[in-house]
Amino acid sequence: MANSLFENARNAVSRMTQGRQRGGDHASPEEMQAAKQAIQSAYSQCSQEEKQELQQLEQKLEAEHNGQQQNNMR
Secondary structure (H helix, E strand, O other): OOOHHHHHHHHHHHHHHHHHHOOOOOOOHHHHHHHHHHHHHHHOOOOHHHHHHHHHHHHHHHHHHHHHHHHHHO
């Protein structure tokens, strides 16, 4: 059985990155915060393997956030 908190975190980050890849609007600060909270919540109830994937999701989220900041400065 998959950890639902882990799945929620994965889905939140996926929605954000897929929207950007399709040329959609950037994630709002609220969506970004919700994804961060989902990742943090998942850490408490996941395996070591899942924790490694959560770290990768955090990196994706940071890259998304940094990309948005750079685009806003243009």
